[in-house]
Amino acid sequence: MQEFTAVWVRDPRIQKEDFWHAYMDYEICIHTNSLAFTKKSSCVRRRTHLPKLPPKNPFFSLNNAREIGARMEGLRKFLEVVVHSPVLLSDSCLHLFLQSQLSVKKIKACAEGRSRYTVSEAIHNFGSGIKRFESDSEENVEEEEDC
Structure with missing residues (x-):
């Protein structure tokens, strides 16, 4: 059987820190048959600070579906690379x-x-x-x- 690892980034949620500050977090789901993973299916919520995501916009709206979608897709692509890297999988x-x-x-x-x-x-x-x-x-x- 061929090894696979699939990554989904979904369900963006606004998290309010206080009256003026809020951020977006996402659900990251993994499904795999790779021996590198202890658990074969999982979903967690994470706020991420990763390279190569669309840049933050000073006028970014937490309600702008297009910008949120672009950030989610960037995160998914980044995680696809990460979970297929043998060096990173050893961490x-x-x-x-x-x-x-x-x-x-x-x-x-x-x-x-x-x-x-x-x-x-x-x-x-x-x-x-x-x-x-x-x-x-x-x-x-x-x-x-x-x-």
Whole structure:
């Protein structure tokens, strides 16, 4: 059987930080038979800062379907390249980002072995409540560089 990895970017949602600030996040879904992935199907919500997406427009409207669609398509194309790169597929941060609900701070801690759960546990248990693995002390892991 031939190996495949499919990526979908869908369901843009406006997230309001406060009265003046809002951002868009997206659902990223993966379906694969690749041995590089622990979980064969997953969907997570992410706000992304990636290269080669259509540039931000100072007059960007969170309600402009054309601009949102262009950004989603750019993200999908970028992720297609990423999930087909053997070098990038060896990084557990990538798998945690794409297949768990952990924050970037917790992804870093998990990948570095500073959590009470393994990368595999975080990926397989994201939908059933990763909170059961976390303690209050893990909430205090200092913010470090993004993965």
